[in-house]
Amino acid sequence: MADKAREQEYKEIFVAESFEEYDAINKYVTELEKKPGDDKLVGEIFRMLHNLKANAKATGYLNVSQFAHTLESVFGAIRNKEVKFSGKVVPVIFESVDALGLMLKFLDEPEKAALDPTLEKNLEIILSPASNEAIDEKNIKHYHTAQNISLSDLIYIPIRKLDDMMNLVGELIIDRDRVVNFSANHEDPGLKLLSSHLYRITNEIQQAVIDARLVNIGYLFNKFPRIVRDIAAVENKTIDLEIIGEDIQIDRNILQILTDSMLHLVRNAITHGIEPAAERTKNNKPETGNITISAQNDKDTVLIRISDDGKGIDENMVLQHAIEQNFITREKAHELNKKEILSFIFEPGFSLSKEITEFSGRGVGLDIVKNAIDSLGGRLSIDSNTGKGTTFNLYVPTSIAVKGALLFEIENNSFAIPLIHTDAVVTLDRMEIHEVGNAMVADIKGETLRLIDLKGLFQERGISKPAYKQDLADIVSVIIVSYNNRQLGLIVDKLIRQQDIVVKPLQKPVDNIDIFGGVTLLGNGEVCLVLDVPSISRNFILKKKEMPAVPA
Amino acid sequence: MKQKILIVDDSFYMRTILKNMLSDAGYSIVGEASDGVTAINMAKETNPDLVTLDLILPDNTGLDVLKAIKKDNPRIKVVIVSAVGQEAIVKEALNHGAQSYIVKPFAEDKVIEIINNAVNDTVAA
Numbered sequence: 141m142a143d144k145a146r147e148q149e150y151k152e153i154f155v156a157e158s159f160e161e162y163d164a165i166n167k168y169v170t171e172l173e174k175k176p177g178d179d180k181l182v183g184e185i186f187r188m189l190h191n192l193k194a195n196a197k198a199t200g201y202l203n204v205s206q207f208a209h210t211l212e213s214v215f216g217a218i219r220n221k222e223v224k225f226s227g228k229v230v231p232v233i234f235e236s237v238d239a240l241g242l243m244l245k246f247l248d249e250p251e252k253a254a255l256d257p258t259l260e261k262n263l264e265i266i267l268s269p270a271s272n273e274a275i276d277e278k279n280i281k282h283y284h285t286a287q288n289i290s291l292s293d294l295i296y297i298p299i300r301k302l303d304d305m306m307n308l309v310g311e312l313i314i315d316r317d318r319v320v321n322f323s324a325n326h327e328d329p330g331l332k333l334l335s336s337h338l339y340r341i342t343n344e345i346q347q348a349v350i351d352a353r354l355v356n357i358g359y360l361f362n363k364f365p366r367i368v369r370d371i372a373a374v375e376n377k378t379i380d381l382e383i384i385g386e387d388i389q390i391d392r393n394i395l396q397i398l399t400d401s402m403l404h405l406v407r408n409a410i411t412h413g414i415e416p417a418a419e420r421t422k423n424n425k426p427e428t429g430n431i432t433i434s435a436q437n438d439k440d441t442v443l444i445r446i447s448d449d450g451k452g453i454d455e456n457m458v459l460q461h462a463i464e465q466n467f468i469t470r471e472k473a474h475e476l477n478k479k480e481i482l483s484f485i486f487e488p489g490f491s492l493s494k495e496i497t498e499f500s501g502r503g504v505g506l507d508i509v510k511n512a513i514d515s516l517g518g519r520l521s522i523d524s525n526t527g528k529g530t531t532f533n534l535y536v537p538t539s540i541a542v543k544g545a546l547l548f549e550i551e552n553n554s555f556a557i558p559l560i561h562t563d564a565v566v567t568l569d570r571m572e573i574h575e576v577g578n579a580m581v582a583d584i585k586g587e588t589l590r591l592i593d594l595k596g597l598f599q600e601r602g603i604s605k606p607a608y609k610q611d612l613a614d615i616v617s618v619i620i621v622s623y624n625n626r627q628l629g630l631i632v633d634k635l636i637r638q639q640d641i642v643v644k645p646l647q648k649p650v651d652n653i654d655i656f657g658g659v660t661l662l663g664n665g666e667v668c669l670v671l672d673v674p675s676i677s678r679n680f681i682l683k684k685k686e687m688p689a690v691p692a
Numbered sequence: 693m694k695q696k697i698l699i700v701d702d703s704f705y706m707r708t709i710l711k712n713m714l715s716d717a718g719y720s721i722v723g724e725a726s727d728g729v730t731a732i733n734m735a736k737e738t739n740p741d742l743v744t745l746d747l748i749l750p751d752n753t754g755l756d757v758l759k760a761i762k763k764d765n766p767r768i769k770v771v772i773v774s775a776v777g778q779e780a781i782v783k784e785a786l787n788h789g790a791q792s793y794i795v796k797p798f799a800e801d802k803v804i805e806i807i808n809n810a811v812n813d814t815v816a817a
Contacts, residue, residue, distance in 0.1 A: 186748075
């Protein structure tokens, strides 16, 4: 099943911890030789061997476990004063520790670490106080441990240290861009060469830190078979869970943030998506419901999908609930397409469910998912077909600090918009724009796209200003953004370029301007505000109040 | 409401396995401790429903921890999870208030069953 990744993880932990224990044993035994009366040392050595014995057995390395058990008994006897750590016992112990080290080194090739029969006999003698046999010291092998120091390849590092590194890389990139920009404006071949090298190296450091923070998405996905089984049992349904893409890598912190969202969506799939067996049979579906959680890479984004073959989400019912719960007026309702209708389920307080089950509670709680994805600068969308099933698509960046962005200009000021929310860029002739009610729209490939004049928006400091077609230039550049299944066209003066940016949060006193999610520093030293697409969408898509009338 | 468990074991490997096993089974792991003093303090701080306790710890023996926890908060169930299997030790632990005793290495379903029973105060296996 999907326990493979976990088994591998456990083995890696076992190996790392065992080497630590082996080193400790080695150190303590060496100390014990100088202070044979030190009971604390004996106690510690006993504890190390005790753990090795238990953990090796649990991981299936029986040779290690058995040998550790033998040594544990020896040190137990030393602790109980039945055996003295002196005389010929000492070299036997040292040889044993070396033998143990060899076993650990060749964990998967135990034949290379087979125990020397003389050693085994000597240990037997030590453990049988009644025996009169003498320890065979002539044939004692000497492992030359001084020539063989090996360090574990795996180290433990608190994620906090990697967080710190990531922040520093962010700062470095900002300064690097300043240097590159400076070099571009000064004729100095030496500087140009240096700055070009610096550019490359900084990219590589960034990549290395991002890489160090990556974990397999399987660590999260592998928790789900058990979870699905339990929820299915309560709901009286049989579910087949398929997991795809366990080896896809993602930033550890991003994965942490995704855990609750995935749990929510999987619960919903079982509770609300998959129909009871009788209903499925009636609709010619197999009794067993299918749920798939999958992950795939798309450049620096990871797409995570939670898919079920249940009854799907009825957009008419969603629309009905949305109208009843005052999320939209009946008049505006018919302007929405299916994708836009479905996106209501992410609104806080929206509820489709009338039943409360042990796991699902009231309402669908999907706004939690939306908030989590937003906080990551990711994107959420949903596809559904009545009777066939539902798929949730979570697009998240592979790494948090650095984002791809599209830079644009309004009145000679630069702004940025995260690429993850950007669908396309189009140029429109003013003639193609129409005013409908108090909004501007255009027809893009058969779909009606609502347009927002960003200049007007910014000028009014966040208060929506009616967009007047006559204020526009003859040719306008439009960035089509997507949020929560809905699209908006943002009219800008000019597009500048795409580039990776490091987004810093807004500081007080400007941190409550919601249409901007942060700020970045461009290479030329210019401060560039970063648009918060969710916020802009909220202002324009779910308006319940009318905009002021267009002047005649 | 998820029941709370505090895991006490000086081996990171063992704590990891127990943590995964028990949270998969629906428990909330409120803390991990690798020595006796930390274990006693964490028990007071997090007020778990159940503590899994290893007997061989760096600073105290597990029995001292068992006694201290039961004294501070007798309501907390303590399940010994240890590679020490001698009958005398098992008896002593049970006498000092341990709910049940699991000998390492253990099978997952057996552990879950024992923990479930312990938390719900059914007779120990």
